[in-house]
Amino acid sequence: MEKLSNPKVTIEIIQKYNFAFQKRFGQNFLIDGHVIEKIIRAAEITKDDVVLEIGPGIGTMTQYLAEAAGEVFAVEIDKNLLPILAETLAEYDNVTVVNEDILKVDIAALTGGRPVKVVANLPYYITTPIIMGLFENHIPATSITVMVQKEVAERMQAGPGGKDYGALSLAVQYYAKPEIVANVPPNCFIPRPNVGSAVIRLTRYEEPPVKVKDEKKMCSLIRASFNQRRKTLVNGLGNAGLPGITKESASAALEQMGLSPTVRGEALTLEQFAQLSDLI
Numbered sequence: 301m302e303k304l305s306n307p308k309v310t311i312e313i314i315q316k317y318n319f320a321f322q323k324r325f326g327q328n329f330l331i332d333g334h335v336i337e338k339i340i341r342a343a344e345i346t347k348d349d350v351v352l353e354i355g356p357g358i359g360t361m362t363q364y365l366a367e368a369a370g371e372v373f374a375v376e377i378d379k380n381l382l383p384i385l386a387e388t389l390a391e392y393d394n395v396t397v398v399n400e401d402i403l404k405v406d407i408a409a410l411t412g413g414r415p416v417k418v419v420a421n422l423p424y425y426i427t428t429p430i431i432m433g434l435f436e437n438h439i440p441a442t443s444i445t446v447m448v449q450k451e452v453a454e455r456m457q458a459g460p461g462g463k464d465y466g467a468l469s470l471a472v473q474y475y476a477k478p479e480i481v482a483n484v485p486p487n488c489f490i491p492r493p494n495v496g497s498a499v500i501r502l503t504r505y506e507e508p509p510v511k512v513k514d515e516k517k518m519c520s521l522i523r524a525s526f527n528q529r530r531k532t533l534v535n536g537l538g539n540a541g542l543p544g545i546t547k548e549s550a551s552a553a554l555e556q557m558g559l560s561p562t563v564r565g566e567a568l569t570l571e572q573f574a575q576l577s578d579l580i
């Protein structure tokens with residue numbers, strides 16, 4: 301069959317099945333083959349790879365993944381898409397479509413615990429829980445190459461000091477090296493999203509780039525530090541109600557690190573948050 305990246309083919313399939321787009325599932329389907337090729341190239345997919353695709357939709361990117369990868373597992377929540385996927389993926393015998401919620405499915409069981417490359421045009425409403433779930437549940441994902449809202453991609457990649465830098469930047473950068481590989485305008489999708497999009501590749505570190513005694517404690521500190529952005533770090537942490545952490549202990553730890561007591565969270569690097577967590 302001619303590829304779905306041809307908008308005419310996508311429209312025909314949608315009409316044939318009388319498919320109604322569901323906003324609540326973040327359904328914006330790609331209709332640009334060049335963008336899909338760019339994603340596959342960025343993910344460096346080869347026939348040796350097992351790919352996990354989150355939200356195949358009508359199977360537009362899945363067709364390309366099936367041709368490039370050894371095996372593809374595609375997890376789709378919307379059961380109305382299953383008959384469409386059965387038709388659009390009929391000629392590929394290396395694709396398994398699973399009708400599940402990606403936030404609930406046991407990925408390791410699905411893929412037999414093998415290392416996977418995650419590739420997706422993500423449903424934007426759950427970008428952060430999906431990415432953090434993949435990292436924190438220690439799924440053997442060697443890389444995650446995904447389309448996300450442009451602002452979110454910029455936050456993931458941001459370094460200290462700027463307005464985009466925050467808890468998401470630090471959380472992502474603790475687990476992976478982020479690289480924005482393409483900006484994608486709304487006219488590459490049906491229907492067009494109201495926001496700009498970007499493709500970001502997150503390459504998982506084998507070892508985190510910083511050492512910290514208590515990972516969970518550091519994460520709570522980071523979240524508390526950015527909860528009230530305009531406050532100093534000492535005030536933010538002092539008011540957060542974290543066990544054993546007071547304005548005084550925060551201030552003392554910063555002094556030991558040679559930082560000003562009026563410093564804000566956005567000035568600290570990941571390494572400094574790790575140091576703070578060990579000291580406080």
Ligand code: SAM
Pocket residue numbers: 325326327328329330354355356357358359360361375376377378400401402403420421422423424426
């Ligand atoms: N991959 C397709 C494409 O690029 O044309 C569709 C991408 S669309 C932005 C997001 C897809 O994720 C939709 O098909 C939607 O139904 C699916 N989806 C939304 N929430 C999901 C969830 N919790 N688990 C699995 N799939 C989900």
